[in-house]
Amino acid sequence: MITKIALVGFGTVGKGLYEILKEKEVRFKEKYGFTYKIVAIADRSFGNVYNPNGLNMDRMMMDASMGNRFTEDLVEWDNITLIKECNADLVCELTYTDLKDGGPAIDHCKAALSSGKHVVTSNKGPAALFYPGLKKLADAHGVKFMIEGTVVAGTPVINLASGPLAGCEVTKIRGILNGTTNFILSEMEKGKRYKEVLKLAQKLGYAEADPSGDVNGIDARGKVTILANIVMGAGMKIDDVDCKGIAEITLEDVLEASAENKRYKLIGTVERVNGKVIGKVAPEKIALDNPLASINGVTNALTFSTDLLGDITIIGPGAGKEETGFSILTDILAIHRNMCCC
Ligand code: HSE
Numbered sequence: 001m002i003t004k005i006a007l008v009g010f011g012t013v014g015k016g017l018y019e020i021l022k023e024k025e026v027r028f029k030e031k032y033g034f035t036y037k038i039v040a041i042a043d044r045s046f047g048n049v050y051n052p053n054g055l056n057m058d059r060m061m062m063d064a065s066m067g068n069r070f071t072e073d074l075v076e077w078d079n080i081t082l083i084k085e086c087n088a089d090l091v092c093e094l095t096y097t098d099l100k101d102g103g104p105a106i107d108h109c110k111a112a113l114s115s116g117k118h119v120v121t122s123n124k125g126p127a128a129l130f131y132p133g134l135k136k137l138a139d140a141h142g143v144k145f146m147i148e149g150t151v152v153a154g155t156p157v158i159n160l161a162s163g164p165l166a167g168c169e170v171t172k173i174r175g176i177l178n179g180t181t182n183f184i185l186s187e188m189e190k191g192k193r194y195k196e197v198l199k200l201a202q203k204l205g206y207a208e209a210d211p212s213g214d215v216n217g218i219d220a221r222g223k224v225t226i227l228a229n230i231v232m233g234a235g236m237k238i239d240d241v242d243c244k245g246i247a248e249i250t251l252e253d254v255l256e257a258s259a260e261n262k263r264y265k266l267i268g269t270v271e272r273v274n275g276k277v278i279g280k281v282a283p284e285k286i287a288l289d290n291p292l293a294s295i296n297g298v299t300n301a302l303t304f305s306t307d308l309l310g311d312i313t314i315i316g317p318g319a320g321k322e323e324t325g326f327s328i329l330t331d332i333l334a335i336h337r338n339m340c341c342c
Contacts, residue, residue, distance in 0.1 A: 001035075001339065002035045002036060002037055003034065003035070003036045003037075003089055003090060003332065003335075003336055003339070004036070004037050004039045004054075004087055004088045004089050004090070005036055005037070005038050005039065005088055005089070005090050005091075005092060005332070006038075006039060006040035006041070006042070006082070006083060006086050006088035006090070006091045006092070006112075006117070007038060007040070007041045007042070007043075007092050007094060008041075008042045008043075008079060008083065008091060008092065008093050008094060008095060008105075008108050009042070009043060009092075009093065009094035009095040009096075010041050010042075010043040010045075010046055010060075010064060010094070011043075011094065012321045012324070013094045013122055013149075013321070013324045013325055013328065014041070014043075014092070014094045014325075015061070015064065015321065015325075016320075016321035016322050016323075016324060016325025016326075017092065017094075017325035017326075017328045017329060018038070018057060018061065018325075019322070019325065020322065020325050020326060020329055021036060021329065022057070028333075032333060032336065032337070034333060034336045036332075037053070037054030037055075038054065038055050038057055038060075039051060039052055039053075039054055039055065039086055039087060039088050040055070040082055040083075040086040040088055041055065041060060041070070042079045042082050042083070043064075045067075045069075046060075046063060046064050046068070046069055046070050047069045047070045047074050048074065048075050048077055048078070048079065048082050049070045049072070049073040049074055049075065050073060050075045050077070050082060050085075050086050051073045052086070052087045055073055056072065056073075059071065059072060079104065079107075079108060079111075080107060080108070080111045083108055083111040083112050083115070083117070084111050084112075084115045088117055089117060089118060089339075090117060090118040090119075090120060090332065090335060091108070091109075091112035091117045091118070091119050091120075092119075092120050092121065092328050092332075093105050093108050093109055093112070093119055093120070093121040093123050093126070094121070094122065094123065094328070095108065095123060096123075097123050097124045097125050097213075097219075097222070098125045099124060099125055099128060099129070099213065099218055099219075099221075099222045099238065101125075101129070102125040102126050102129045102130055103125050105121070105123045105125050105126050106125065106126050106129070106130055109121065109126045109130075109134055109145070110134070110137065113134060113137045113138045113141055113143060113145060114137060114141060115141075116141050116142070116143060117143060118138075118143045118144045118145075118146070118335050119134075119138070119143070119144070119145050119146070120144075120146045120147075120149075120328050120331040120332055120335070121145075121146070121147055121149065121150065121328075122147075122148075122149025122150055122153070122324050122327055122328060123150065124150045124151075124219070124222040124223065124226065125222075126147075127147040127150040127222075127226045127230075128150070128222035128223075128225045128226050128238050129238060131145075131147070131226065131229050131230065132229070132235070144331075144334075144335050144338070146331035146334065146335065147226070147230075147331075148327045148330055148331050149324050149327025149328055149331070150222075150223070150226055151177065151223045151226055151227060152177065152223075152300045152302065152314075152316060152317075152318045153300075153316075153317055153318050153319055153320065153323040153324045153326070153327050154316075154317070154323045154324060154325075154326035154327035154329075154330060155300065155314060155315075155316030155317060155318065155323075156314070156330070157227075157302055157314065158226075158227075158230055158231070159330065159331075159334070160304075160314060161230070161231040161304065162230075162231075165304065165306060165309075165312070167308065168304075168306035168307055168308045168309055169306065169307040169308075170231055170232060170304050170305065170306055171271070171272050171305050171306065171307065172269070172270065172271045172272070172303075172304075172305035173227050173231060173232070173268075173269070173270045173271075173302060173303070173304055173305070174267060174268070174269045174270075174271075174292070174302070174303050174305075175267065175268060175292060175300065175301050175302030175303055175313075176265055176266065176267065176268075176292060176295050176299075176300050176301050176302075176318075177219075177220040177223040177224065177266075177268040177281075177300060177302070177318070178214055178217075178219050178220045178223075178266055178268075178300070178318070179206055179297075179298030179299065179300055179317075179318045179319045180201050180206045180207045180211065180214035180215070180219075180298070180319075181214055181215060181217075181220070181245070181246050181266040182265065182266065182295065182296070182297065182298060182299065182300070183197070183201050183204075183206055183297050183298045184197045184198060184201055184215070184246065185246060185249070185254065185263070185264050185265065185266070185283075186296040186297050187200070188249075188251055188254040189254055189255075189258060189263070191251070191255075192251070193251050194246075194247075194249070194250070194251065198211060198215065201214075206298050206319060214245075215245050215246055215247050216243070216245035216247060217243045217244055217245035217246075217266060217281040217282070218243065218245075220243075220266060220268045220281045221238060221241045221243045221268075221279075221281050222238060223268060224241050224268040224269070224270055224279040224280070224281055225237070225238045225240075225241055225279060227268075227270050228241075228270045228277050228279045231270070231304075232270055232272065232277050233277075234270075234277035234279075236277060236279055240279060241279035241280060241281060242279070242280045242281070242282070243280075243281045243282075244281065244282045244283065245266065245281075245283075246264070246266050246283050249264055249283055257285045260285070261287065261288050262285040262286060262287055262288065262293070263285070263286050263288065263293045264283050264284070264285055264286075265283070265284060265286050265292055265293065265295070266281065266282070266283050267281070267282060267283070267284045267286070267292070268280070268281045269281075291303065291313050291315075292313075295315060298317070298318065298319060298320075299315060299316065299317060299318070300315070300316065300317070300318030301313060301314065301315040301316075302314055
C-alpha cells in the first residue's frame, strides 16, 4: 500500500522530511514495505499544488530552492479545501507555531482529521492548546493525531513514554526543553553577554522567528503543557504553567554560579504533587554532578522519574531541519506499521 502524504507548510521541516524520505526510499521499502507519494503541498510562499498520482517532487524542490512559486500542478483551492479534497491518507501539519490561539494549524488539523486523514505535526500550537479535542476527533474518525516532533524534535520523548515506558508510572519529568536558551546560557559561561549571544543564536537559526518565545520560556511552557497532558494525563492549560525565562540572568549571575560549581539551566518540570500535576518553567542553578548540568549548547535532555525504573534520562537534539524532519518520519512510519496491521 502506498502512503499518500500532504504537506501543509513547506519550510525547513517539510524540506528536511522530504530529503530523508528520498534518501532512504529504497531502504524503507525493503525494510518496512513502506512506499509513499507526496500528493499535495500547501505553502503560503510557494502556492498550493495537488496531483492525485503524486507530485514531481524534484521540480517542487527546485522551485522552492529558487524562492519561486511552484510551476506545475497549482490549484486554486485554499488550504482547508486542499486538505479536505485531496486523496492523502496522512497530512503533515508543518506551519509556524502560535501558542496564543494555535494559528491556522488548528483548522488544518481539524479539517484533516474530520475528513478521515491522519495528522502528524511538530507544531506545538495544536498539541499544547487543543490536544484533548483533536485526539477525540481523531478517535471518532478512526485516524491518528501524532505529535512526537512537538517536544525535543526527533529525540523520542512522547513515543518513549507511550511505548517502552508504558508499564511505568511517571511521577516527574524534568529537563532542558529549549535549545536556544541552553545555547545562550552555555555561551555566557564563556564570558559573553546575553544580548551578544542571542544575536548569534538567531544567526545560527536556533531561535524561533520571534525569539521572545524562547527567552521568556513560552516555548518550554508549551512543551511542559504537552508532556503534562500526554504523559501524565493532566488536563492542564498552558496558562496553568508557572513560567519565567532567562532574560534577567546576567553574565555576573552565570559566573557566580560557576564559582559555586553550579550551572544555570532553564528547567521545565512536570510533577505529581498530592495527586495534582503541576507544571513549571524557570532558570535553576544546577549542581555539576546532576546529569542535566552537563548538557551544553542546543542539546535538550529530559529525566523521567518512574516507579519501576527510577530515573531515565534521554539526551538529544531538540531542533533542526533533519532532526525535526525525522520526528515527522518516525510518526509516519508508526502509522504505516499500524495501517499494515489493520
Ligand atoms: N526554538 C526552539 C528551541 C526550537 O530553541 O528549542 C524547537 O522548539
